[in-house]
Amino acid sequence: MKIIYKVIDTRTNEDITDKYDWVLQPNGRLAYNAYGDLIGLTYAEAVFNIEDIEQKQGKWIERIEKPAWLEDDVEVYYDCSCCGIHNFDTTPYCPVCGAKMSLEETNI
Numbered sequence: 001m002k003i004i005y006k007v008i009d010t011r012t013n014e015d016i017t018d019k020y021d022w023v024l025q026p027n028g029r030l031a032y033n034a035y036g037d038l039i040g041l042t043y044a045e046a047v048f049n050i051e052d053i054e055q056k057q058g059k060w061i062e063r064i065e066k067p068a069w070l071e072d073d074v075e076v077y078y079d080c081s082c083c084g085i086h087n088f089d090t091t092p093y094c095p096v097c098g099a100k101m102s103l104e105e106t107n108i
Contacts, residue, residue, distance in 0.1 A: 010043045022046075023077070023086040024095055033086075046085075046096050056099035058082040060090045 006017040007030060020032030022044075030046060031038040060078040063086075067075055077086045083097035093100055 006047055008045050008047050010045050016044065021086070023088075056082045056094075056097060057102070058094060058097075058099035059102050060087070 006015050007019075007022060008014070009016045023031050023033055023038060024046075029040055029042070030044040031040040033039075058081040061081055063077050063079060065075045077088050078090055079086055080094040080097060080099060080101075082099040083094060085094065085096040087095065090101065
């Protein structure tokens with residue numbers, strides 16, 4: 001899979017794509033999952049290649065997990081099949097890489 005985005009620390013201009021397991025929040029901000037808590041980083045910015053966006057066709061891959069900290073509940077999120085970013089909702093396009101999503105979802 002070709003990753004067409006990277007996450008930049010706007011304070012140092014450092015590439016921090018591989019530093020965390022990134023989650024795109026509904027407000028458009030990036031956060032990372034730390035033991036069940038989403039930790040928002042105001043200095044993290046997603047940068048992606050506009051030229052690759054129009055060519056991408058993807059699917060939302062539904063993930064259902066039973067984390068230890070949720071006693072009687074499960075956590076549901078969706079991964080983009082093109083860039084792998086986590087999203088808590090399905091949308092017609094991936095908000096990070098811009099891939100157009102098919103109507104059917106893939107469950108894993």
